[in-house]
Amino acid sequence: MSPKKRKREPLGGTELENDAADDGAEAPGLTENPGIPVVASPAEKTMGGGARSGGIGALAEAVKQARARTASSVAEFKYNKKRVRLVSQESELEEGSLGILYWMSRDQRVQDNWAFLYAQRLALKQKLPLHVCFCLVPKFLDATIRHFGFLLHGLKEVAEECQELNIPFHLLTGLAKDVLPPFVTKHSIGGVVTDFAPLRVPMQWVQDVRERLPPNVPFVQVDAHNIVPCWVASDKQEYGARTIRRKIHDRLAEFLTEFPPVIRHPYPSTVQAEVVDWDACFASLQVDRSVKEVRWAKPGTAAGLAVLEEFVEDRLKFFGTERNNPNKAALSNLSPWFHFGQLAVQRAILEVSKHRRRCKESVDAFVEEAVVRRELADNFCFYNQKYDQVEGASAWAQTTLALHAKDKRTHLYTLQQLEEGKTHDPLWNAAQLQMVHEGKMHGFLRMYWAKKILEWTSSPEEALKFSIYLNDRYELDGRDPNGYVGCMWSICGIHDQGWAERAVFGKIRYMNYAGCKRKFDVQRFECKYSPRKLPKQPS
Numbered sequence: 001m002s003p004k005k006r007k008r009e010p011l012g013g014t015e016l017e018n019d020a021a022d023d024g025a026e027a028p029g030l031t032e033n034p035g036i037p038v039v040a041s042p043a044e045k046t047m048g049g050g051a052r053s054g055g056i057g058a059l060a061e062a063v064k065q066a067r068a069r070t071a072s073s074v075a076e077f078k079y080n081k082k083r084v085r086l087v088s089q090e091s092e093l094e095e096g097s098l099g100i101l102y103w104m105s106r107d108q109r110v111q112d113n114w115a116f117l118y119a120q121r122l123a124l125k126q127k128l129p130l131h132v133c134f135c136l137v138p139k140f141l142d143a144t145i146r147h148f149g150f151l152l153h154g155l156k157e158v159a160e161e162c163q164e165l166n167i168p169f170h171l172l173t174g175l176a177k178d179v180l181p182p183f184v185t186k187h188s189i190g191g192v193v194t195d196f197a198p199l200r201v202p203m204q205w206v207q208d209v210r211e212r213l214p215p216n217v218p219f220v221q222v223d224a225h226n227i228v229p230c231w232v233a234s235d236k237q238e239y240g241a242r243t244i245r246r247k248i249h250d251r252l253a254e255f256l257t258e259f260p261p262v263i264r265h266p267y268p269s270t271v272q273a274e275v276v277d278w279d280a281c282f283a284s285l286q287v288d289r290s291v292k293e294v295r296w297a298k299p300g301t302a303a304g305l306a307v308l309e310e311f312v313e314d315r316l317k318f319f320g321t322e323r324n325n326p327n328k329a330a331l332s333n334l335s336p337w338f339h340f341g342q343l344a345v346q347r348a349i350l351e352v353s354k355h356r357r358r359c360k361e362s363v364d365a366f367v368e369e370a371v372v373r374r375e376l377a378d379n380f381c382f383y384n385q386k387y388d389q390v391e392g393a394s395a396w397a398q399t400t401l402a403l404h405a406k407d408k409r410t411h412l413y414t415l416q417q418l419e420e421g422k423t424h425d426p427l428w429n430a431a432q433l434q435m436v437h438e439g440k441m442h443g444f445l446r447m448y449w450a451k452k453i454l455e456w457t458s459s460p461e462e463a464l465k466f467s468i469y470l471n472d473r474y475e476l477d478g479r480d481p482n483g484y485v486g487c488m489w490s491i492c493g494i495h496d497q498g499w500a501e502r503a504v505f506g507k508i509r510y511m512n513y514a515g516c517k518r519k520f521d522v523q524r525f526e527c528k529y530s531p532r533k534l535p536k537q538p539s
């Protein structure tokens, strides 16, 4: 007997593309936060420690009030459904279901999360319980304990927040395709909402789940990471910042809005989430533990908001003029929290934009980096399946690199020499060691660093492979569209133009040591990250 349809509530697709609101310690573990062991970092201070306000920061409180002023809940909010796309064939919820599930993946936060909000909206409208799950894979693309530690600490905070909001949080262990569909069936979940990541592994996870979910369960995806949803910003791979910039700016009035709050859920579930033993979970991970967690970046949304607050107060004023100076504290340092979705870029932009009158140049530059460049990276990975291969580059770049493939290299280094920072170039070595020890290389140096790998390895393919390997292994923000695009920009000229032709690089833009010396005090940086001053790492 086919189940009776509940009040028809579509979950995505064309019916939703309608602006109007529808009616519708010592032991590695997580007990201590942040987890240990950690790298003794040379960074001056811990980011996100909340030291200034000793607990909940002024910004966190102001943000809470702003959400509350926006709407009493997402059910009363004019939700822009262009953020949502239908993944399943079925688009309507059936009667008899016992809950809505948000499968959290890229966007690991409760508030300021359009996917979480959409799931709660459905649950409120249907008067159903809301569940959240995260599928923890014990191994992911060579991520190390540096990454998993940050992720798990953040999730622990998510779980605690969910509990306060009467929303069971389920940590499922295994690949989503194996654990999520059985969960849906067992608990009679009526609809599934997930977030969006353009990289091939998470895209495949979504496809696999789609194939295994019961056919009568609608499944939608919400772009909760970008301000302008990736599929709205453009329907094709863009040439560069110059072609996507206007498309994004033209849509900001529509999408750069305040968030309503995720509220305490009024429809409790009879299904209780299993209590997560976070320490056991941490201990059971089968990951490389030699790349240590870092102390300067405290994981979690609260810490991310505190870093945002510090940035706005202390560093934003320098961002416009000093962001290319690695000796100056001018950057936001927010990329780890953005990467793990612990902080919404949209929240950062809403806050930073309030200071345009005080520091226009900085605010405009920050919007360019965090919105235009970042969303361009998502665009590239979404529309180009070869986003991490030389074949993914433009024809002109592939041709010029091929023409110069046999050019004599002045130096050739092995992966191990590069990894240990043992090249002839003290600036490069310092940048490499900054990344190894602190988990974050300065943004300006990332370009120089990757370009030198092209210069000192036997082929562009090898250069790309080494740079992605090192970036993903050591950068806390690694395995991100920004990282693949950063390496592809530096080595394969994507989103760039042809420059004067030279050996090895062909027409790919070149950078050199002398250029860096003109920009900042190179010696000071080299001195700070000299191997003599740093502990031996990784062990």
Ligand SMILES: Cc1cc2nc3c(=O)[nH]c(=O)nc-3n(C[C@H](O)[C@H](O)[C@H](O)COP(=O)(O)OP(=O)(O)OC[C@H]3O[C@@H](n4cnc5c(N)ncnc54)[C@H](O)[C@@H]3O)c2cc1C
Residues within 6 Å of the ligand: 323, 331, 332, 333, 334, 335, 336, 338, 339, 369, 370, 371, 373, 374, 377, 441, 442, 443, 444, 446, 447, 450, 471, 475, 477, 478, 479, 480, 482, 483, 484, 485, 486, 487, 490
């Ligand atoms: C070779 C190379 C590798 C890179 N690897 C990564 C990576 O793995 N993960 C990552 O998030 N970024 C990467 N980037 C982009 C950029 O360098 C970092 O986002 C930035 O340094 C992070 O520091 P921040 O948050 O202090 O940046 P800020 O300068 O404060 O910028 C704020 C935010 O804007 C975005 N942003 C800044 N610069 C860029 C850019 N060039 N492209 C896209 N988005 C940008 C980031 O989300 C960043 O957090 C890479 C760039 C290059 C050239």
